[in-house]
Amino acid sequence: MSLHENFGSGNTDANPDLKPNDMVPTPRHIARQMIDFFTPALRTAVLNGKLTVLDPCRGTGAFYDQFPDFTLYGVHYNKEWCEITEGRDFFDWPYKVDWIITNPPYSIFPQFLEKCFEVADNVALLIPLAKLVSSLKRINMVMDYGGIVSMRIIGASKCGFPFGFPAAAIHMKRGYDGNTAIEMWPPTYEEE
Numbered sequence: 274m275s276l277h278e279n280f281g282s283g284n285t286d287a288n289p290d291l292k293p294n295d296m297v298p299t300p301r302h303i304a305r306q307m308i309d310f311f312t313p314a315l316r317t318a319v320l321n322g323k324l325t326v327l328d329p330c331r332g333t334g335a336f337y338d339q340f341p342d343f344t345l346y347g348v349h350y351n352k353e354w355c356e357i358t359e360g361r362d363f364f365d366w367p368y369k370v371d372w373i374i375t376n377p378p379y380s381i382f383p384q385f386l387e388k389c390f391e392v393a394d395n396v397a398l399l400i401p402l403a404k405l406v407s408s409l410k411r412i413n414m415v416m417d418y419g420g421i422v423s424m425r426i427i428g429a430s431k432c433g434f435p436f437g438f439p440a441a442a443i444h445m446k447r448g449y450d451g452n453t454a455i456e457m458w459p460p461t462y463e464e465e
């Protein structure tokens with residue numbers, strides 16, 4: 274059963290006040306590589322029982338379309354999405370999920386991150402690094418949630434981002450108190 278049965282009208286006439294930097298789609302090969310970083314953890318979660326992965330702002334689906342298919346494991350697995358331009362506002366999302374993986378809208382990043390922490394036990398975001406570390410309040414918010422499991426750093430231009438700051442795939446986990454692995458993004462997959 275989809276969690277969406279009682280959520281979102283799918284109204285494509287939705288007219289949100291979006292900023293240009295909120296609409297930057299992730300190149301599909303970068304999204305696929307980022308999903309691959311977390312696939313072993315996703316597989317373990319599936320094998321341990323129920324797993325729901327949410328892209329809370331799927332845009333044209335670079336992440337959502339490429340979430341792995343675990344149907345072979347024969348256990349309950351859901352992939353879900355929101356996208357405000359299609360009438361599904363993430364701020365109205367009512368359920369808990371196991372993972373969020375996405376590239377979020379930047380102009381509302383603090384509120385978006387707060388909502389991610391409210392609903393998900395693992396949050397993996399592709400974001401300009403500065404978005405997370407430029408505010409002590411935000412760093413405290415991350416530490417109160419748990420902590421940062423890993424950061425893989427990549428030049429923004431490789432992600433097609435229209436700014437010069439380095440970006441990173443950052444995995445935050447509820448209740449996490451281990452070390453943070455910081456490494457450079459491995460060689461990127463070929464562009465499709």
Ligand SMILES: C[S@@+](CC[C@H](N)C(=O)[O-])C[C@H]1O[C@@H](n2cnc3c(N)ncnc32)[C@H](O)[C@@H]1O
Binds near residue numbers: 355358361364378
């Ligand atoms: C930076 S784009 C990334 C899109 C997609 N995740 C990707 O990686 O290609 C951010 C997306 O967030 C969507 N968005 C902005 N505010 C939203 C909200 N409140 N709920 C759901 N989606 C939202 C935008 O329409 C846009 O598609």
